[in-house]
Amino acid sequence: MRVALFVTCLNDALFPATGVATVKLLERLGVSVDFPTAQSCCGQPHFNTGYRGAAEKLVQHTARAFADYDHVVTPSGSCAAMVREQYPRWGETSLASRTHELTEFLVDILKVTDVGAYFPHTVTYHPSCHGLRTLRLGSRPHRLLQAVKGLELRELPGAEECCGFGGTFAVKNAAVSTAMGQDKIRSALATRAEVLCAADNSCLMHLGGLIRRQDEPLRPLHIAEILGSTEEDPYRPEEPAS
Structure with a gap:
C-alpha cells in the first residue's frame, strides 16, 4: 500500500x-x-x-x-x-x-487503537468542528488516547462547542472569536488537565495564543505528538525562544 x-x-x-x-x-x-x-x-x-x-x-x-x-x-x-x-x-x-x-x-x-504510545500526563481533548460535524470522527480520538500508557484522559465540559477560530471568522469577528476561545479555555482549565489536545492545529493555534497571553498552566498539543511519544523516545516540549 x-x-x-x-x-x-x-x-x-x-x-x-x-x-x-x-x-x-x-x-x-x-x-x-x-x-x-x-x-x-x-x-x-x-x-x-x-x-x-x-x-x-x-x-x-x-x-x-x-x-x-x-x-x-x-x-x-x-x-x-x-x-x-x-x-x-x-x-x-x-x-x-x-x-x-x-x-x-x-x-x-490500520485497525489499531493501541499504537504503543507513552505519555504520562493528564489530557483533555477538544474535538474540532470539522472533525466533529463533517468527518464525524466520533470516538476514534478518545479510543486512541485512552490506550496511551500513562495518560489520564479527562472529559472536556462543553466539548462540542466551537473554539471560535473558524479561519477568517477569527479575523472578521475578532471579539466574538476571542470570547468563544476564552470559554473553551475556561472549560479546559476546569478539568485541571496539563494538556489540551486536538486533531487540528488551527484550533490549537487560536487557543494556544490565548493561553500564552493569559499565562495559563495548560499546554496545547496535537494528538499526533501524543501518539508519537514512546518510552524510548518521549515527547519533549520545545523551549520557548529567549
Missing part, C-alpha cells in the same frame, strides 16, 4: 513537529510514508472566502500531487474535510475517497 503524508500548509509553516510525529508514528506501525514535494495548500481558505477560481487551481494541483497513492493521510481535520466534501465539486472524487484524517487512518485502515 502506497501512503503519502499531506502535511498541510499550516503545519508545514507553523507546526512542523506535528508532521514529524505523524511520520514517526506511522513508520513505527510498519507504514512506509512518502512526502510528495509538489503538495501545496488544499485551497480551503480560497474556497471559504469566495475565490473559487483560485481554489479550483489548487484542487487540481493537489489531485495531481497525490495521484499515485492508495491512501493520503493528513493530521488536519479541516483539510481532510475540504478534500472529502468539496473536491468532488470539481470531479476529484478519487482523491476524496483516498484521503483520511490521521485518527481515521489509524482506526479504520
Whole structure:
C-alpha cells in the first residue's frame, strides 16, 4: 500500500513537529510514508472566502500531487474535510475517497487503537468542528488516547462547542472569536488537565495564543505528538525562544 503524508500548509509553516510525529508514528506501525514535494495548500481558505477560481487551481494541483497513492493521510481535520466534501465539486472524487484524517487512518485502515504510545500526563481533548460535524470522527480520538500508557484522559465540559477560530471568522469577528476561545479555555482549565489536545492545529493555534497571553498552566498539543511519544523516545516540549 502506497501512503503519502499531506502535511498541510499550516503545519508545514507553523507546526512542523506535528508532521514529524505523524511520520514517526506511522513508520513505527510498519507504514512506509512518502512526502510528495509538489503538495501545496488544499485551497480551503480560497474556497471559504469566495475565490473559487483560485481554489479550483489548487484542487487540481493537489489531485495531481497525490495521484499515485492508495491512501493520503493528513493530521488536519479541516483539510481532510475540504478534500472529502468539496473536491468532488470539481470531479476529484478519487482523491476524496483516498484521503483520511490521521485518527481515521489509524482506526479504520490500520485497525489499531493501541499504537504503543507513552505519555504520562493528564489530557483533555477538544474535538474540532470539522472533525466533529463533517468527518464525524466520533470516538476514534478518545479510543486512541485512552490506550496511551500513562495518560489520564479527562472529559472536556462543553466539548462540542466551537473554539471560535473558524479561519477568517477569527479575523472578521475578532471579539466574538476571542470570547468563544476564552470559554473553551475556561472549560479546559476546569478539568485541571496539563494538556489540551486536538486533531487540528488551527484550533490549537487560536487557543494556544490565548493561553500564552493569559499565562495559563495548560499546554496545547496535537494528538499526533501524543501518539508519537514512546518510552524510548518521549515527547519533549520545545523551549520557548529567549
